[in-house]
Amino acid sequence: xxxxxxxxxxxxxxxxxxxxxxxxxxxxxxxxxxxxxxxxxxxxxxxxxxxxxxxxxxxxxxxxxxxxxxxxxxxxxxxxxxxxxxxxxxxxxxxxxxxxxxxxxxxxxxxxxxxxxxxxxxx
Numbered sequence: 630x631x632x633x634x635x636x637x638x639x640x641x642x643x644x645x646x647x648x649x650x651x652x653x654x655x656x657x658x659x660x661x662x663x664x665x666x667x668x669x670x671x672x673x674x675x676x677x678x679x680x681x682x683x684x685x686x687x688x689x690x691x692x693x694x695x696x697x698x699x700x701x702x703x704x705x706x707x708x709x710x711x712x713x714x715x716x717x718x719x720x721x722x723x724x725x726x727x728x729x730x731x732x733x734x735x736x737x738x739x740x741x742x743x744x745x746x747x748x749x750x751x752x
Contacts, residue, residue, distance in 0.1 A: 630654040630667040634723045637710060639731025644711030650725065675752045682744040688736040693726035696751040704744030709735040
């Protein structure tokens with residue numbers, strides 16, 4: 630079993646790009662006496678923060694402030710990377726923001742609903 634995660638990273642010339650990662654999951658006795666759960670290997674985290682973006686929020690080109698996972702809970706947002714590709718993210722999507730150098734990405738809250746999510750910040 631596995632989960633998909635989109636990664637945003639800076640290429641050798643500083644432009645940001647998307648790629649896809651697959652996180653392997655293994656059936657484990659994670660919370661006895663419940664049935665087995667599909668679980669990834671542990672990923673160390675430093676802290677996490679809750680985030681909301683109002684409808685229409687626009688974040689001009691910026692770098693990720695640190696390596697972090699974005700876990701989207703509600704709303705829709707478009708992210709444009711430096712090579713011009715735009716992807717729409719929805720509730721349930723997970724993104725690894727790995728573009729802490731280079732030219733960064735652009736973020737836009739789209740639709741009528743607030744975007745809600747969690748940044749899991751890595752050490």
